[in-house]
Amino acid sequence: MKRFFELLLAILLIISLIILMLGIAIVIKLTSKGPVLYWSDRVGVDNKIFKMPKFRSMRIGTPSLASHLMADPASFVTPVGAFLRRLSLDELPQLYSILTGDMSFVGPRPALFNQEDLIKLRADNGILSLKPGITGWAQVNGRDDLSIIKKVDFEKEYLEKRSLPFDLYIIWLTLKKVIYRDGVSH
Numbered sequence: 001m002k003r004f005f006e007l008l009l010a011i012l013l014i015i016s017l018i019i020l021m022l023g024i025a026i027v028i029k030l031t032s033k034g035p036v037l038y039w040s041d042r043v044g045v046d047n048k049i050f051k052m053p054k055f056r057s058m059r060i061g062t063p064s065l066a067s068h069l070m071a072d073p074a075s076f077v078t079p080v081g082a083f084l085r086r087l088s089l090d091e092l093p094q095l096y097s098i099l100t101g102d103m104s105f106v107g108p109r110p111a112l113f114n115q116e117d118l119i120k121l122r123a124d125n126g127i128l129s130l131k132p133g134i135t136g137w138a139q140v141n142g143r144d145d146l147s148i149i150k151k152v153d154f155e156k157e158y159l160e161k162r163s164l165p166f167d168l169y170i171i172w173l174t175l176k177k178v179i180y181r182d183g184v185s186h
Contacts, residue, residue: 032060038053043110046128046129095134106158117148
């Protein structure tokens, strides 16, 4: 049931947001060198690596590190990157990952391949059995402001409580967070 719901919602969102996504692609191309999409190596179900697309918000040559691990992440942001990240518009291409089955709408945010501390903690707590999500219980409870331990605690709680109604509640909270730009530090 969840997979059917996610496929249907992803297709509807892609159709309704296609003009916006094309506009974002054009603006990225006009304001910075490089491709429109950035394909990031991420950790998926059972610790398998997959390629996750995002609209490119960082300059070419930016290190493959989580933003919070960079000394000055703002120095790597493209002219429109801050705007895209603040409104989470850089995440829209992940609808493709839902279509391919690599991601869900709700689940733990996929870790970068080199976030070993987070990956180990997730493995120790059974979180890697979950499909990663565009949003998750940790995102609506602090997003960038959470420590890795607290993030995994929320992901463990999601693992125990997951259901379609809980997913819909998390999606609703995510929309509110994006609208009010709550919990975003980059």
